[in-house]
Amino acid sequence: AQSVTQLGSHVSVSEGALVLLRCNYSSSVPPYLFWYVQYPNQGLQLLLKYTSAATLVKGINGFEAEFKKSETSFHLTKPSAHMSDAAEYFCAVSQGGKLIFGQGTELSVKP
């Protein structure tokens, strides 16, 4: 069975600093991978997805993620954090048409 591990339940960065949210997956077949963002009291919004095309995937709001098969990783990055990026972020892997989610990482942005 596939699974997803997000390293760090809470990450805090200063405004303007690099954002790095870590995600590792386990999969016996080439996976489809996703990052979602959830703002307080809202549903989940798709940030980006990897579907075996380019290994560097660009998403909305300046986020991007790189698929590294050798490291079984799909880390999410943004060069410069903005206050509006404060939210919870979820990594997910597709399995048989379903999504298996990591436990989430809450991102705080300090002024």
Place this chain on the structure above:
Amino acid sequence: DAGITQSPRHKVTETGTPVTLRCHQTENHRYMYWYRQDPGHGLRLIHYSYGVKDTDKGEVSDGYSVSRSKTEDFLLTLESATSSQTSVYFCAISDPSGGMFFGPGTRLTVL
């Protein structure tokens, strides 16, 4: 935004009572899902549907049933609500490209 609505958005009920949550989509997508979100657990799949009258269990299906009599509607029923079912419930649909889109959520409290 994907056309997904959930009703009710908030509900408080008592232990032992039946509860039905409704998910409605206007996208005509085949796949629909019910997830629950709890702190420290991310999102966990309860049930999903791959067509009218075609449903299957997810990882946390005990105590829940679903029905799908029309493409656009997917109902989640708690036959006899328990306090452990206090949670936020999200409905989702997936498009043919594998993207999954979520509804706004239903906050359920079982007293």
